[in-house]
Amino acid sequence: MDELAGVKWHVSTRSSGGGGNCVEAGPLGDGSGRVAVRHSRAPEGAVIVYTRAEWDAFLAGAKDGEFDF
Template structure:
């Protein structure tokens, strides 16, 4: 895994217990999407990875970062057309 500037890189032990979830909406789109799951350490951090590269890079977000993102999704802030 590559470190992103200012982000911690989770160790293999931290990722071993992640219950990865993938959106049911992605199943009809060929499975090209991300998986997300909470780290099992009680911190509220959420790990995110590409569904086709489960052994690739993982980004970990704090609880506050994840809640801000989900709130933005629910508020329609990411409703843009991708071409």
């Protein structure tokens, strides 16, 4: 996907170290505000692209503990 070529990936601060489950996210460089997410151990694998509204809703849910198991 050409639109992913310029993504500056950032590893989640909540990812476990030492080969654990790591999530990377980065904004697409097209000015749309969309955010791409991938698994850092499989960078050539699947990528999910969220709209800015979807990403903001996810972050709000994470901060509120919505995804705590």
